[in-house]
Amino acid sequence: MFEALFPLDAEIFLTNSRSPEATATGGPSTTPTRSVRSSPTSTSISCPKEATWRSTRSWGSHLVDIGGIRGTAFAVWAPNAERVSVVCNFNHWDGRVHPMRNRGESGIWEIFLPGVVEEEVYKYEIRARTRGSCSPRPTRSASGSSSLADGNDRLLHRGVRVGDASWLESRARRSVLEAPMAVYEVHLGSWKRKEGKDGPYLSYREMADDLVPYVKEMGYTHIELLPVAEHPFDGSWGYQVLGYFAPTSRHGRPTGFMEFVDRCHREGIGVILDWVPAHFPRDAHGLARFDGTHLYEHADPRRGEQQDWGTLVFNYGRREVANFLLSNALFWMDKYHIDGLRVDAVASMLYLDYSRKPGEWIPNVHGGNENLEAIAFLKRMNELVHERHPGAITVAEESTAWPGVSRPTYLGGLGFTLKWNMGWMHDMLSFIEKDPIHRKYHFGQLTFALLYAFHENFVLPFSHDEVVHLKRSMLDKMPGDLWGKFANLRLLYGYMYAHPGKKLLFMGEEFAQWEEWSHDKSLSWICCGGTRTRGCSGSSAT
Numbered sequence: 069m070f071e072a073l074f075p076l077d078a079e080i081f082l083t084n085s086r087s088p089e090a091t092a093t094g095g096p097s098t099t100p101t102r103s104v105r106s107s108p109t110s111t112s113i114s115c116p117k118e119a120t121w122r123s124t125r126s127w128g129s130h131l132v133d134i135g136g137i138r139g140t141a142f143a144v145w146a147p148n149a150e151r152v153s154v155v156c157n158f159n160h161w162d163g164r165v166h167p168m169r170n171r172g173e174s175g176i177w178e179i180f181l182p183g184v185v186e187e188e189v190y191k192y193e194i195r196a197r198t199r200g201s202c203s204p205r206p207t208r209s210a211s212g213s214s215s216l217a218d219g220n221d222r223l224l225h226r227g228v229r230v231g232d233a234s235w236l237e238s239r240a241r242r243s244v245l246e247a248p249m250a251v252y253e254v255h256l257g258s259w260k261r262k263e264g265k266d267g268p269y270l271s272y273r274e275m276a277d278d279l280v281p282y283v284k285e286m287g288y289t290h291i292e293l294l295p296v297a298e299h300p301f302d303g304s305w306g307y308q309v310l311g312y313f314a315p316t317s318r319h320g321r322p323t324g325f326m327e328f329v330d331r332c333h334r335e336g337i338g339v340i341l342d343w344v345p346a347h348f349p350r351d352a353h354g355l356a357r358f359d360g361t362h363l364y365e366h367a368d369p370r371r372g373e374q375q376d377w378g379t380l381v382f383n384y385g386r387r388e389v390a391n392f393l394l395s396n397a398l399f400w401m402d403k404y405h406i407d408g409l410r411v412d413a414v415a416s417m418l419y420l421d422y423s424r425k426p427g428e429w430i431p432n433v434h435g436g437n438e439n440l441e442a443i444a445f446l447k448r449m450n451e452l453v454h455e456r457h458p459g460a461i462t463v464a465e466e467s468t469a470w471p472g473v474s475r476p477t478y479l480g481g482l483g484f485t486l487k488w489n490m491g492w493m494h495d496m497l498s499f500i501e502k503d504p505i506h507r508k509y510h511f512g513q514l515t516f517a518l519l520y521a522f523h524e525n526f527v528l529p530f531s532h533d534e535v536v537h538l539k540r541s542m543l544d545k546m547p548g549d550l551w552g553k554f555a556n557l558r559l560l561y562g563y564m565y566a567h568p569g570k571k572l573l574f575m576g577e578e579f580a581q582w583e584e585w586s587h588d589k590s591l592s593w594i595c596c597g598g599t600r601t602r603g604c605s606g607s608s609a610t
Contacts, residue, residue: 147175156190163193196360239459272324450483
């Protein structure tokens with residue numbers, strides 16, 4: 069056994085090594101492990117003070133060619149770990165075989181493994197200093213795709229997109245605020261299934277063949293997808309993310325998702341993606357206590373826990389965490405050409421006392437309830453998106469009266485392009501659900517939104533949240549007999565399209581599905597096509 073020190077700019081060198089720990093314990097060390105140690109692949113983040121959102125692009129796994137040697141460069145941020153290893157099929161999932169190199173104060177661990185190519189399944193095994201235990205963790209790689217089947221990550225080549233260059237050029241010239249916009253909100257897992265309502269999922273390519281022509285025929289300008297980033301629990305609808313840089317494998321490979329977006333663009337349809345930087349799940353194989361410490365979340369539960377959803381809150385004041393999220397936002401636009409991000413649960417990010425009782429939250433440095441770090445993060449995110457992707461949009465799901473949500477940051481706003489008008493949605497549903505004979509006493513609910521209709525750039529949403537959890541479907545909310553229900557729903561959609569603001573309908577609402585939405589099964593397409601449902605479809609089309 070020997071040890072040597074090499075300068076950071078040393079030439080690439082090969083090692084035939086076996087883990088000393090494996091040898092001492094009689095583990096699987098009879099065959100030497102061939103690895104390549106190169107000059108650092110993450111030089112830009114060797115000093116935390118110099119870190120930017122670009123730095124985190126080197127995290128995860130990347131198929132590379134170094135000195136004529138084809139393989140994979142692995143890098144992971146775990147500053148408080150005692151040891152980090154790549155575990156996979158080719159080393160029998162033994163963390164002693166391929167320990168990674170610690171980059172010192174940056175907190176980055178890295179290794180280059182030759183011969184590790186596409187389709188290889190792997191994890192990171194992290195031994196925490198505080199606990200001394202090893203925890204297999206999935207990557208957050210830009211080159212991997214999480215697999216629901218085995219809970220591991222898989223190296224996949226992305227391929228090259230062709231066909232939407234003209235769309236991107238026209239998008240950059242088009243003013244979203246001055247153009248008509250009708251958004252069709254979709255949950256890919258339940259829009260339609262194979263072999264009936266309870267069949268298998270459609271693939272991304274099948275969705276492109278079925279969904280895109282339907283949306284174009286209906287006259288919508290954009291598709292908004294509930295989160296497609298990999299998530300372990302179907303019942304979260306995608307809002308509890310684990311694989312931030314991986315489209316869900318439920319519908320196929322990342323290249324399939326690329327083709328879906330490309331198909332939308334070639335048909336003149338924009339794609340908006342729901343994005344969740346507000347919180348993340350507690351799963352042990354996710355970001356929670358990633359290196360044995362509160363790395364991505366706050367240690368104090370008064371800042372670090374979102375009790376309503378049982379999730380953890382990102383520590384936006386930590387530079388590396390903010391850069392990780394900024395990189396992720398731009399990743400979907402850089403790699404998949406997404407046209408916009410709808411940011412979920414913005415109100416929970418803005419307020420330190422969001423859904424908390426007295427004593428359950430900590431004021432900011434000025435004694436207020438504003439989350440200053442989250443505000444700075446949102447502003448920077450919006451600036452980067454608009455700077456790097458002309459014509460792309462950001463949409464805030466923000467349910468309070470926070471001023472300037474959709475105003476530029478140089479005017480003191482948060483910088484979003486659009487904001488969901490949650491107040492209009494609640495008032496309209498409350499008004500329309502009343503029997504017509506009683507509505508004359510409640511016209512204030514109908515007209516109040518016009519007092520503030522131009523304070524923000526609003527979207528008028530009838531979203532997925534309004535047709536679940538015993539809230540009933542849009543048709544079932546309407547008063548009267550069946551004929552009256554259809555008539556009132558057509559009236560509601562007609563008023564919506566006459567009201568100032570962009571429009572959004574959740575799937576199934578356009579043809580007046582009677583059942584509440586369920587993520588476990590397809591929409592009731594058997595209801596679509598009747599005279600009454602066609603009337604609602606006509607009212608909801610542009």
